[in-house]
Amino acid sequence: MQFPEPMSSVVPGLHGRVLGVLARTDRPLTGRAVAGLLRAPASPSGVQKVLDDLVSNGVVLAEPAGRARLYTLNRDHVAYQAIDQLARLRELLLERIKVEAKTWAVPAKAIWLFDSTARGQGGSDSDLDLLIVRSDDVDDSDPRWLEQVETLSAHATLWSGNSCEVVEYSAQEVQDLISHGERLVTELRRDAVPIAGSTPRQVLNRKAG
Template sequence: MNLGRPFAVVTPTLDGDVLQVLAGAKASFTAPQVHRLVEGWSESGVRRTLHRLVEQGIVRSDTVGRTAAYRLNRRHLAADHVIGIAQLRVRLLEAIAVEVDGWDPWPSGVALFGSAATGAMTTKSDIDVFVVRPVGTRGEEMPMSEADDERWEGQVAELSRLIGEWTGNDARVLVFTDREVFSAARSGAPLEPVLADIAEHGIWVVGSSADLRPESTAG
């Protein structure tokens, strides 16, 4: 699945891209505005698609001056399904949050990163997830047994498996300990590329990018 083009799950046509634009905001859009927000399609194709969706009732057309403006008909019987598809990335984040909420111990941080977070993914892209394992920082170490390690690794493996079922994509779970994150942030050196990418573009389910900033480790 391509989280940047979620309607490709059900249709590879322009209809899906247009519906994604209209479902993403409660505002109205002119045909040229919609055209600027979709990629790889002609403006004439966008106009034909809008007219077809108006005929189906899922899109409403209002006249503003001499210009037609289009918006999703949110009272249409199909509207909830359209909005649900448009929000598949949000639903993935919610599903991840529910899954990790039952972990023992609860992770210090969880974030979606890479192409799945930036919108640059394809159907063949991995879904990258950053997970921070709590082991203790500032000398307050948590005791860890072999059983603790096995339980943690099992939780990570299960999350990876579930993401594959939810999306059809391979999942790549990158695990750091909170001590490693703390040390990287306070070292004064530039973050390694993957952590810098997570700090800048990560979509956080648990924790925040503040954990990767030097000022968050002061004190």
């Protein structure tokens, strides 16, 4: 999956990137504004050609605004639901992970997305990085626990197309990381995205005792 622009995972090229911008807002945008919101630069003329094509297919609506034209995604178009789903691939992936985690016989204290994918920077060749916090009363060699983690990792890889890498700590080990001022804690506080269980704020702002 292309985490910065999920639409591009299925609709490659500038068409997917432009649709991704329009799907994220209800506000009418000029072609130049659409070009400015793309994560990677594209020429205004290239963006304009894509917008003209999308308008001709009815997927995008255009209305005059002085010398400019304002563009919005046509939410009445039969393609809109599919476009909306593609624009929300990252959120749908995290929701699948959350739903599976809720079925675990041995619950996790927390599951977070972290590193480049949490920052929305990971491409199709990036790992999907999950940090899982285990309760202190669960042994890291517990067969039930290991099977859950391995199954989730395998499923997340299938769901996203990205290799899922799991980093696992017990609740006490997380507190030790906090006590020692480990760099990972700073990165998690800044970037980690909660998926299931306790949030990074709840866990990482807790004073180690």
